[in-house]
Amino acid sequence: MSSAVSQRHVLLRTLDYLRPYWGLLVVSALCSMVVGAMDGAFAYLVEPVLKKIFAGKDTGIFLLVPIGIIALFVLRGICRFTYDTTIKLAGQKAIQDIRNDLYGSTIRKDMAFYNRQATGELMSRMTNDIGMMQDGMANVVCGLFRDLISFLSLLVVIFYRNWQLAILCFIVLPVTIYPAQLIGKKIKNAARRSLDVMGGIGSILQETFSGIKVIKAFGLETRVIERFRTENLAFLNQYKRFIKYESLAMPVSEMIISLGIAAVVYLGGSQVLSGRMSASELFSFIAAMIMLFNPVKKLQGSWNVVQRSSGGAERVFQLMDAQRLIVDKDATVELARVSGRVELHEVSFSYGDEPVLQNISLSVEPGRMVALVGPSGGGKSTLAALLMRFYDVSSGAILLDGHDLRAISLESLNRQFALVDQETTLFNDTIANNIRYGWTDASDAEVEAAARAAFAHDFILELPEGYATNIGDRGVRLSGGQRQRICIARAILKNAPILILDEATSALDTESEKMVQQALDNLMLNRTTFVIAHRLSTVLHADTIVVLEKGRIVECGSHADLVEGSGLYSRLHALQFSDQPVKGDAASA
Template identity: 85%
Template sequence: MNPVLIRTLAYLKPYWGLLVISALCSMVVGAMDGAFAYLVEPVLKKIFAGKDTGIFLLVPVGIIALFVLRGICRFTYDTTIKLAGQKAIQDIRNDLYSNTIRKDMAFYNKQATGELMSRMTNDIGMMQDGMANVVCGLFRDMISFISLLSVIFYRNWQLAILCFVVLPITIYPAQLIGKKIKNSARRSLDVMGGIGTILQETFSGIKVIKAFGLEGTVIDRFRSENLAFLGQYKKFIKYESLAMPVSEMIISLGIAAVVWLGGSQVMSGRMTASELFSFIAAMIMLFNPVKKLQGSYNTIQRSAGAAERVFQQMDAQRTVTEQPDALEIGRVTGRVEMRAISFGYGDETIIDQISLKAEPGQMVALVGPSGGGKSTLAALLMRLYDVNQGSILLDGHDLRHLRMDALNRQFALVDQETTLFNDTIANNIRYGKPDADDAEVEAAAQAAFAHDFILELPEGYATNIGDRGIRLSGGQRQRICIARALLKNAPILILDEATSALDTESEKMVQQALDNLMLNRTTFVIAHRLSTVMHADTIVVLEKGRIVEAGSHADLIDGSGLYSRLHGLQFSDQEPGAV
């Protein structure tokens, strides 16, 4: 059996009780097909040959009673197996989401957001078709097939062999077409992932699209990708539509042979007409579960294509891993040391032999041209990536020797891209400390100078701020992020261009909030505007991944290095008194 299918079906194991109920009801429904076919001959014989009017009158009542029982059993197995399938799909979706969230940043650098979303929705949706619809019919149709096959062999084994010879002939084309269905389904899902990426990019960047008048460009791009999806899906439609006609044409050979040979036996007196009628009824009924089983096989192949993509994402290896004997540490003092660290992607070096120390409570500024490695250095400090060479120590402990959850508790981040969620203001702040009470949330907001504007909102702290905080100004969003970092109360703070996108008035307010946040914390500040880091204990100037200068503002400004030149460029055209 396909390993992907085995892995998928393993998710049904916790719901074996529902499966047992469904299996028992399936056995009743499947066995009834055989019973109907078997009873055709004796009932017809008694009615027409024996002139038994009593049986004739009971037949309609018996048919109704049997179909009522069949309907109850069919409803029971259908609902139980679909419920078990839905629960299993829910578990798969939960596992995929939690597994994906726990991947490291190297994984996300290689994956488009729309592609990840497509696997969570389209791929799992296709798996759901296989889990809910196929599994519920597979067992029932197999029981029906076995019971009907038993009847036709009992009635006339010579005619049954004709049927049995034809059935295996359908297996090869079914497998061949099933493989084509699987591949075309997988390719169509790949293209659908590209469509998801376009949707994510265009909807999140709609302001830029509107500002630059790019509506026509993105519409053309979407139509092109949508056309590519149609091209792949047409292949899927062709193969799925081809499966049943091919199977029926092969099966017709068996039916023709049975009619010819069976008719010959009736005419020669070796078989009664009622026996032949019973056999043909069983044979026709037999081919029905065969066709259903083939349809189920095709759906399984389609689901397998989706499952492969889902499990491929689950199984993607992390580059940042936790050691089995990793240390659990409490709150650190904030002493950081980088020892000759280097980092890069492939042959591209981004950080090259950097050594740096920060004592508890100190402010270290990282400045320099774009692409110098400032944000990468901060990411390495939080162990979003592992260094290729050297080591980073936190209170004397190598980051690679610490538990990930313990390490995460030591850092708070305020980024230039204010990451807020479509939730209330209180809950956005509470991301810093999920178990914080309302008083703690309010205290953090006050320290971030956000409390006053929050109270002016329609529902105060219960106000929903919309997607990515769109209902707030840039300065307000940033202060919410600062409140979140204050609530976390981590010993080490990383500020990545936290005021770069703000106007002068907002920057002053945010800077006051940042001053509160940096108090008694080791702080790493990434900045392009040197006016925000002049009071740093140490200013580290990075260029092309290397430290070219380090010292206080006063020391660096007196020199003739890169910092002095950058300072001259930024302040040369400011008029006296300008901020």
Template identity: 75%
Template sequence: MKPTLLRTLSFFKPYWGLLLISALCSAVVGGMDGAFAYLVEPVLKKIFAGKDTGIFLLVPVGIIALFLIRGITRFTYDTAIKLAGQKAIQDIRNTLYASTIRQDMAFYNRQATGELMSRMTNDISQMQEGIGQVVSGLFRDTISAVSLLGVIFYRNWELAIISFVVIPATAYPAQLIGKKIKNASGRSLNVMGGLTATLQETFSGVKVIKAFGLENQIISRFRATNLEYFHQIRRFIKYESLAMPVSETIISLGVAGVIYFGGSQVMSGRMTASEFFSFIAAMVMVFTPIKKLQGSYNVVQRSAGAAERVFNLMDERRAIVDRPGAVDIGRSSGRVEFRNVSFGYGAEPILQDISLIAESNRMIALVGPSGGGKSTLASLIPRFYDVSEGAILIDGRDIRDVTVASLVSQIALVDQETTLFNESIADNIRYGRPGAPLEEVVEAARAAFAHDFIEQLPDGYGTNIGDRGLRLSGGQRQRICIARALLKNAPVLILDEATSALDTESEQMVQKALDNLMVNRTTFVIAHRLSTILHADTIIVLEKGRIVERGSHEDLLKNSSLYSRLHALQFSDRTTGDDPSAES
């Protein structure tokens, strides 16, 4: 736990000023506890033994003044430490988000979206509670306990030893219970991650759930996961509830011993009643910060499990990074070469010995049966994954020798999954080139045949399009994505089945936009409909991860077997009125 705790506390370094203010005020509050306990004996002696009515009349005023000063300092340290804690948590969340969003695509293939969301929210909230407890309690309760212990040892060291000897006895059960709290908390957070994943999955797929009448089945699955979470959190509640009673039971032994031996000393005349009451006041008060420190320990243990999950995610190593000496290539001509490329997810081979050259401003179509490796091949160009063997070159340079930032600046992607964000249309198009002026955004939208429908929206380019752009039709969403790619103006373009999910009318409009987009660019087209790639410069036919045929449309129809079969299947479907599509 120590490295995790120290790492968590390291995020407080930029806010040492707030910590210093909090520490000073905590010292005042903690010191007041000791001063109050120390003054009990002389004040009681003057009032009851000396019959000093003046002191008696000043006691209420003194108590009010003492607690007023205590209240002001407590407010100051509490505010300062909570602000520092909130800033530290903000930095942790920002760091975690940045490290996660920079991960490569292989990472996202392994991680469920809901699990990532859970770590960003639930785990960090758990950490926040722990940070507040450990830092705010560290100064106040420690100083308070030390000052009060000084008073009780000063008043009567024999009774102090009796009361103090039980405090170490609470350490072992506290540590044992704290470890169980940490483990139970970690397990409950794991289940909560699954619960969040279920929520994300079902809400995003609610249309399928409705269409197939799966509500009851999904509800049952959610209830089962929720019940598992309850079983885990129940263990945590049990251990956390057990900690304080165990501690208080052990402490009661010391209190009982002090009352017995102290009372005996008073009755024998070796100790005055006022001294005994002063001692009792200090002893009772000292157990309060000690119990708070033990409670803080349990909270820290609970948050330690969350912190470990957060830091494990933060420390996840990226596979796609800049090599030492990687260069910025500026704007490339768009020439792309695959040289004996093989690739696989782990031990599973996906692509084998792929060699092809895409000259500048040429159109390369990738076709073939489903699972042939078309999308995987295209995803290697922007280094979503690194090749297992061979090399991919852009303008004759291995893309692994180019900085990732300059490589992705050469490439624009239009995917079959239209990814839009809950922002304005203009901002969604500007993702192609952040900061682009509105005039260039409009120009890109015109070229994508999107300007007319955008102008008809309530706020034009300022219209917020909702979550994932659901307020727009499929064809409209796709044209905004094309406008985004046009605005980026990259020399290499990847079209991954960009029209496969559209109706015929929308496809025609989108195809016109794509024709504008492909001008003067090296284009890789993953084709779902062969009619869209009839004029490709080269058609690559992939099957089981290998290039089995290549050539123009006319050459492949004459000389190939697989492509001509796919073509015959698709266009025979068209003659029967079905939607023409080949397996791809």
């Protein structure tokens, strides 16, 4: 797709968001037509009014002119206010729809997409890029009818007054088009590059504010400040180019237009001196011509703003149109609550060219507990992600109650799983609402029952507003154990038949771990459970322990069977439960 076609597509797609608000656009267009037509009327009336006042000595018209000016400008002001408010309201509603669509499409992207995108970059596109689109939409639509009608009405006046001078004047206008296009393209490119750098600044802000504890602990303030200054300087350098090109556009246009004005003044003055044209006619023509160049400059300014905003619009639509890898097929199965039987047949998975899992085969009966253990990087969390279909397998198949995950609708598949992660993801909301994320329609009594089962009810009642207490960003007002129990209550409320615990107690102290483990025991009851753990003490009672190393299953069995063997699990167990040094590759695990 060529650059011109791409830009036209972006502009048309942006304006298409205004279609639902055509009523506001019609009102704005009618009012802007009145305002634009008044410019032509003012220029036209200059000549007859001046002739009657000064040549005809008509004092009556002289007295009415001030009143007429006031009345016309009152009407003009009312129309201008109306078209400004209606068009800006329509533009704001359209931007709201764009922002909603962008957020909705981004949230629905799969995990592979989020692995490629920095959080700060996504935030920048949701804010800075859409803000730039908003500026462009307001300018192009607000100025379109008003300046175009004003231009056409004034054009009629100057041709009516003196078509020869009008042609001379009109010849200058096309000369301004090429510089405007050239400068506009540079404005667009500079704006897009500026937004790219601003995305980097957003990423730095997100990383530093979320990791402020580490920055303080390691004394990294100077380092992160210098990193931010470097990125901010890069933004300034890019933005200076944008300022240069945008500031250059109007002076270049005015210099070219001045040639036409000078020619008209000279030739028009010659006609007045030779008696072929009256002074009042020339004055009327010059007034119309000067007024004509004003909407031309405004239209060019709007064009430059459109160029700038199209850089943001391209980035917004690029993000909106990014293809999802995990989608429903044409014919999918809608599952009710499953029994929880999970089968993996020769499952392999790669991140790009990097193999992560190779030939994994496993069968899990409903209600059983399976522990996934092994050295870091062995593929445990990736296997759990494949079970929830955050990614699709590279080869092989995963079956749930005999159905291939790829044949199950994503919505019904999601209902079958509950996740308790080592990263306790809580939201800046009340405790009740954080638990209710597990089931949005749950009653207060059901929320409380889930909290009791998670051993969270007692500490919740001790908080200032109980279940209505706002827990702050990421649950900062709670301890680690309290946050984890809220997450467990959320999973209990969801009541899914399959549970995935990913290092759910790894970051807790002994007392908190004991309380959380009791809550997990309630959660695991009568559910097929996959437990990812490094601490083997948490999986001793698992029905099956699967040992993963370098993406392969190297051992599988009960704790008693594996600990008596001489494999990796036995060495890991000895390393964690014995004071004696252990030789072999367990040390590196």
